[in-house]
Amino acid sequence: MQREDKKINVWGARVHNLKNIDVEIPRNSLTVITGLSGSGKSSLAFDTIFAEGQRRYIETFSAYARNFLGGMERPDVDKITGLSPVISIEQKTTNKNPRSTVGTTTEIYDFMRLLFARAGRAYSYATGEEMVKYTEERVLEMITDDYAGRRIYILAPLVRSRKGHYRELFESMRKKGYLHVRVDGEVKEIARGMKTDRYKNHDIEVVIDKMQVQPKDKDNERLKKTVATAMKQGDGLIMILDHETDEAKYFSKRLMCPTTGISYSDPAPNNFSFNSPQGACPHCKGLGQINEIDMKKVIPDRRLSIHAGAIVPLGKYRNQMIFWQIDAILKKYDCDIKTPVEDIPDEAMSEILYGSLENVRIDKDLVKTSSDYFVAFDGVVKYLRTLIDSDDSATVQKWADQFMAVCRCPECKGQRLNREALSYRIWDKNIAELADMDIAELREWLNHVKEHLNSQQRQIAEEILKEIRTRVDFLLEVGLDYLSLNRQSATLSGGESQRIRLATQIGSQLVNVLYILDEPSIGLHQRDNERLISSLKELRDIGNTVIVVEHDKDMMLASDYLIDIGPKAGRKGGEVVFQGTPAELLGLSNSSKSSKPSHPSTPSHLSHPSHNENSIDGSTAAYLTGRCNINIPAKRRTGNGNSLWIRGASGNNLKHVDVEFPLGKLIVVTGVSGSGKSTLVNETLQPILSQHFYRSIKKPMPYDSIDGLEHIDKVVNVDQSPLGRTPRSNPATYTGVFADIRSLFVNLPEAKIRGYKPGRFSFNVKGGRCETCGGNGYKTIEMNFLPDVMVPCEVCHGKRYNRETLEVRYKGKSIADVLDMTINQAVEFFENVPDILRKIKTIQDVGLGYIKLGQPSTTLSGGESQRVKLATELSKKDTGRTLYILDEPTTGLHFEDIRILMEVIGRLVDRGNTVVIIEHNLDVIKLADHIIDMGPEGGRGGGEVLSVGTPEEVAESTKGYTPRFLKAELENKGINNRN
Structure with missing residues (x-):
């Protein structure tokens, strides 16, 4: 038995779906908590262990300070011992502010500002x-x-x-x-x-x-x-x-x-900050980009006349001054307002758009005066600008956005700083040029910069350069060599932002701290996983305890201790299926039960390796030991013979690539982090299709041409953004099944007798909802400078509806009872109502049977939100010509969840649709009909198409890193299952 101070013990955890579990975690270890999506992993790691650690930290403050902070609620747990100060590193993107960058988040840019203020050499922006x-x-x-x-x-x-x-x-x-x-x-x-x-x-x-x-x-x-x-x-x-x-x-x-x-x-450090008036470019205010009126959106069809509405913001001809002015200008060029724009001379269009140098003469018959009327004409562009600037209402701004385009600031060329700041150089580089380098390139510059400094500069810069090198090295260690300091935090994935914070924590060199991370391997190629695992072990080796909520096989096998939560999700989860070392889980260790850490009150069947031999199929052990596999299909789909071609894609680091997307297949785009996958699919393909089908205002990255659009009829982007921004949004409202449920209740005899309409059963409109809480089910108590506190409504007790509405029941259940059902319960309850069953059954099919119909969308994870969206699309009738785009759908998914998800996606493809997935997970890659492998490296070293074809064809390629890992996966797994 280990001493108490050598482990963290949790007794009687009952948060959310946890079933009074006891868990022990060795201190100074790398512990992985795994299990199916919704099994209770996050409830244990974040809502129990982290919440209690945070509560105890606040309790160390004085009574006076706690009076301002307020007390934190104790998690539902009997006892936790051995707890260290806790730091949580979650998947939330660091900052949505466009002024927040990788450089500012890691503080590297702050040291760069200091370096240029103290050791930079100034050059004249006029003469050089x-x-x-x-x-x-x-x-x-x-x-x-x-x-x-x-x-x-x-x-x-x-x-x-x-x-x-x-x-x-x-x-x-x-x-x-x-x-x-x-x-x-x-x-x-x-x-x-x-x-x-x-x-x-x-x-x-x-x-x-x-x-x-x-x-x-x-x-x-x-x-x-x-x-x-x-x-x-x-x-x-x-x-x-x-x-x-x-x-x-x-x-x-x-x-x-x-x-x-x-x-x-x-010079002072503030002179090099784009967030300070002293350093920011005065034209773009330090953002590097400005909103400009896009003439292609203002005049999309030059074959039309201005009278017929060629200038979209003005619309068709009306008897108004601006049309009289345009007609007067055109008459000078022997045209009129009914002449097609393509036939109007360029000088005339320039006057119409940007204004006339001379006053325009308006015919006296139009203005109904005794003589002609002369008036200045500022042009359509200034007219638009005036409208935008004079009315900042959401409606006008939304209307104006359709004519705007974000473009690089012409004054600072996107470098964000004023010309003085950009005129300071060290070894021929200004601070913006260094911030635009990727981390690997910046490290190379830092290795040799001292050779190019004079003795005084070297003396001043030595300590600053040391700090910068240290922080840059930590970013390299966690596999972020392809990012640049100028990369906006808002554009980072959850995994990238989490690894940036991980690098910062490694740099802090704290000891005796408990770190809890949420799937740090998200977005990482297998090649980069080793570096991440090494970084976590480094945190452990300097004297910390690291707990990782993770599904990655490599991470599990590299851990010191493993806790598997399950056996299923939701109500059927919340139990400890296994706790022990990975070797014990695999049945490789013959050590006795007493030789490994064990909680005295933990039932022996939870931790004994022999239990795994009889464990349920689909468990972590079953997949790690190879008893369960995601089988390779017996044959690959051949598609429908048509293809979508993007030619000359050159956004970000793409090197003018031509890419074929064969239709009617499951296509997986893979490659190391930063190789150009998201640029190709999310920033080029998806905006092109959205503009074509839905007149989207998002501008695609540069490309030459696209062929094959006639072979698809719509595009669906199934991303991981929340279903809605407020707790009023939930799976029932998002999928549209709530409308069917309300119709069912309206047609009940009790509702007809009372004369209820569908609105009676909506918590968003007056009538049937509880007016005390406005249908929220809770009341928000403002806490001034503290986060708002939400308490259940004292009238409806969280049910959202008033007493009269709740008296209408279907099979003994009120509308509030139905919203409180899990999807699994709802499938049984509505088994005889086909319209409702079809929609909720698809949610169950994607592995989300454990979530509630009325669960606020703000409480769903990114992966859960993505699967609700996928289920919504599945429940719709499709033409078999739809193209679906999914970005890393395996985020937050266990092996068994991935198997269920891929079966659902497979059904979509079998109906003739095309699915394009950006993914690193080998279990998904091996199921593809067509792989597009990007690389060979990240950042400037990527942007090329290395190999394409079936998994078997790509596995034989010698280019890049994916083939090596894919070949091992195809040889080791599922080969015997293909017959």
Whole structure:
């Protein structure tokens, strides 16, 4: 028996579906908790162990602090011992803010800003020359050397290339006693009331003194005082003007361009931040992109006339001023408003879109005046802009979005920073260029940068570079070498964002901490899995306990301890099927029961290896030992003979690839992380099809052409986004079965007698719902700066409906009782109602029998949401010409769940449809009819199509990493099952 402080013990856990279970976890170990989707893994790891750890942490605060924070509810568990401080690393994407990037999340970009502020060399954005910086003594010395014996003006620059009349500035200088100024290269005497043209850019310098420079050996006291005064007036910058040649030269105590006199303020880290006004590009405010009006969306069909509605935002001709103006412009070019746009001269269309330089004459008959009417015309584009800017309502913005396109900022070229920040360089790279490199390329730059620094730079940069290298190395360790620091956090997958936080935790070097991770292997190719497992073991080896909720076979076998929760999902789960080492699970260990960690109150059948010999089919042990397999099909589908071709795809890292998608097949797109799979499918193929079928506004990544669209009639993207944004959304409402259930209740005799309509049984409209909670079933208590607290409604007690509605019952059940049923219960309950049964049976078929009909969609995982969407599509009648797109559908799925899911997907393909899946899981890849393998590496090293064909054909390829793993999978599994 191990000492108590060597393990974490959980007694009597009953959170959600956990059935009063006892679990032990060795400390300083890598423990994997596995089991079917919905079996209770997350309930044990996050809702019990993590929740209790967090509660105890808050209890260490003073009573005063807890008064502000509020107490956390204790999870439903008898006792937990041996608990360390807990850190949870979940799948939630780090930040949806477009200003959040990989660099800011990992703090690498913060160190880069410091590096450039302290060791960067400034160059002029006007001439490219290196900026210079002089002391006042050095300025005096240079003036004496360069202008000895010559007459000069000493001036202080006040205004540089800015508009304005500057009357107050001239008056201020006059009152200070200065007599002359130089305005736009011309020296003038300052007169009372003097001003400049307010609409032009001006350069203004005040003349401090005019003198003849004495040789070095003479007393230059006057020159010293004049230079000091000029430096003060010019904010550290002075100009010397040669009286004879009229040539100007600049000197500055700050960084200055020796040719143009442009000066920079002393650099600080904020000057290199796109989230700070000091560093952000003023045009795009640091976002790197702007919204522009897209002319192709404004005039989609040039064959139409403006009268017929060619300019979509204006619509068809109406008797309004803007149409009169357009007609007047067209008449100047011998056209009219009924001329097709393609026949209108380009100059005329330019005037119509961007405005006329001359006032437009409107016919007096149109405006009903005694004479013709002249009016300025600003153009359709400005008219649109004015509408958008003057009305920020959601309706107008949605209307305007259809004419907008996101494009790269023309001023900073997408680099987010202002031109001063981009002018600082280290080894010929500015900070934006480094942030655009992938992590592997950045590490290579960091390896050699010291060789290109001078001794002073090297001394300043040494510690900063060390910090950057350390953090970059941690990202490399968790397999994120293909990301760049500029990559937006919102575009990261759940697995990627989780691994970024994992890298940060490895870097923190904390010890005696309990880390709980939720499927960190998501999105990882088998090649990268080893690096992730090594990182987790590194966390363990420095003195931490690591608990991973995971389904990955490699992770399970590499763990020190394994806990299998099951045996099924939902009400039939929540039990400990096995706990022990992977070797014991596989039956490879002959050690006695007492030699392994065991909880005294744990029933022996839960932990004894012999129990696995009689365990149910579909359990973790059955799949790991090979007793259960996802069988390889006896033959591959041949498809319908037609194909969809994308040619010249070049978005992100795609290298102008031509890709064939044979229709009527199960197609799997695979490859290492960052190889270009999502760019090809989610960013190119899917937007092309959505634009074609649904006029979607999402713009596809660059490509040359697409062929074969006539062979499909719709595209369905089954992603992992939530079913809805509020708890009012649930599987019943999403699938549409709730409408059928309400119709059933409306037709009951009791409902007819009372005159109830379908709205009576909706919790979203007044009538039948509980008005105290508005049909929510709970009330939200605002906690000011704390998260809101939700408590059950004191009137309906969470049932959502009022008493009269709940009195109508079908087979003894009210509408609230039906919503509280699991899918499995509902299938039995509605077995004689075909319309309802068909829709809910498909949810059961995708392995979601354990979720409730009325379960808020906000409580469903990404994988569960994806399968509800898939079930919804399955319940619809299809034409057999639909193309389905799924992105990593195995997320959160156990081996048995994957088997059920792939059977369902197989049925879709058997009906003639095409399914395209992005996936790394070999159990899915081996079932494909056609594989597209991308690579060979991630990031700039990827973007190529390495091999295509059946799994057997791809397994024989010598390109990339997938064939090696796939070949081993085909040889080791399912070969005997193919007959």
